[in-house]
Amino acid sequence: HSSVTGQQPVSCSATKAPEALHTYDGKQAPEVARPLTKEDIARILNDYENAARNALQSGFDGVQIHAANGYLIDEFLRDGTNHRSDEYGGSPENRIRFLREVTERVIATIGADKTSVRLSPNGDTQGCIDSHPEQVFVPAAKLLNDLDIAFLELREPGPNGTFGKTDQPKLHGPIREVFRKPLVLNQDYTREEAIETVATGVADAIAFGRPFLANPDLVRRLEDNLPQNKDDIRTWYSQGAEGYTDYPLAR
Numbered sequence: 001h002s003s004v005t006g007q008q009p010v011s012c013s014a015t016k017a018p019e020a021l022h023t024y025d026g027k028q029a030p031e032v033a034r035p036l037t038k039e040d041i042a043r044i045l046n047d048y049e050n051a052a053r054n055a056l057q058s059g060f061d062g063v064q065i066h067a068a069n070g071y072l073i074d075e076f077l078r079d080g081t082n083h084r085s086d087e088y089g090g091s092p093e094n095r096i097r098f099l100r101e102v103t104e105r106v107i108a109t110i111g112a113d114k115t116s117v118r119l120s121p122n123g124d125t126q127g128c129i130d131s132h133p134e135q136v137f138v139p140a141a142k143l144l145n146d147l148d149i150a151f152l153e154l155r156e157p158g159p160n161g162t163f164g165k166t167d168q169p170k171l172h173g174p175i176r177e178v179f180r181k182p183l184v185l186n187q188d189y190t191r192e193e194a195i196e197t198v199a200t201g202v203a204d205a206i207a208f209g210r211p212f213l214a215n216p217d218l219v220r221r222l223e224d225n226l227p228q229n230k231d232d233i234r235t236w237y238s239q240g241a242e243g244y245t246d247y248p249l250a251r
């Protein structure tokens with residue numbers, strides 16, 4: 001949002017988010033994005049390279065490329081937000097091109113074994129949705145397999161999701177057939193469902209979002225099967241300690 005960055009937002013195409021956005025001045029109406037030019041894309045690939053290098057220099061073990069949830073790469077992937085007529089739009093192969101270029105650049109910078117990707121194939125996130133997700137996300141996962149990334153994470157809301165829901169089917173089944181490296185799944189998993197999902201080989205690991213936000217000692221609580229704090233939606237985007245560092249530890 002321009003109140004945060006001082007600039008018109010950019011996207012794949014001239015689209016607008018569907019709902020008011022969090023800014024430092026409270027929620028504000030979304031703005032129409034400026035479609036990226038080829039020069040912008042070249043500059044942004046450099047940004048990814050710099051960010052990956054900086055992360056490793058700062059002591060991180062690796063990076064996860066955010067290609068999910070209606071953010072920039074996802075806007076290229078899905079036909080609801082990609083209206084381009086150049087080589088970055090149209091066919092699934094073209095819509096995957098930006099993801100491929102970013103991933104190749106990050107791999108060239110820090111190595112495939114330190115590079116992961118996050119996708120959200122099904123459902124609508126922030127106005128970003130595809131009409132036939134399997135046609136673009138299964139080939140995207142195959143490409144990431146061939147690039148030999150460290151792991152792939154999928155954020156998949158279900159029909160009864162508590163943070164976004166959708167009737168578009170989850171795609172982890174067909175994606176696992178083409179992506180042979182570790183697969184991590186996310187959204188709405190309880191401890192029991194996570195154990196079951198990994199034990200039956202559906203996934204290699206489960207990622208937790210809101211439980212981690214509300215439980216600073218989530219790992220110990222999962223290990224010892226202790227009760228968990230419930231996250232408080234009213235403090236998700238607060239700007240101080242409240243909701244950020246004041247969730248209690250288990251006794």
Ligand SMILES: Cc1cc2nc3c(=O)[nH]c(=O)nc-3n(C[C@H](O)[C@H](O)[C@H](O)COP(=O)(O)O)c2cc1C
Pocket residue numbers: 066068069118155163186187188189207208209210211213236237
């Ligand atoms: C306050 C908040 C902010 C989030 N921000 C992002 C984000 O910037 N990018 C992203 O991919 N997911 C974001 N998520 C989604 C989480 O990564 C996760 O996918 C979601 O909470 C579902 O997992 P869960 O059911 O374990 O909470 C956010 C979630 C919350 C609660």
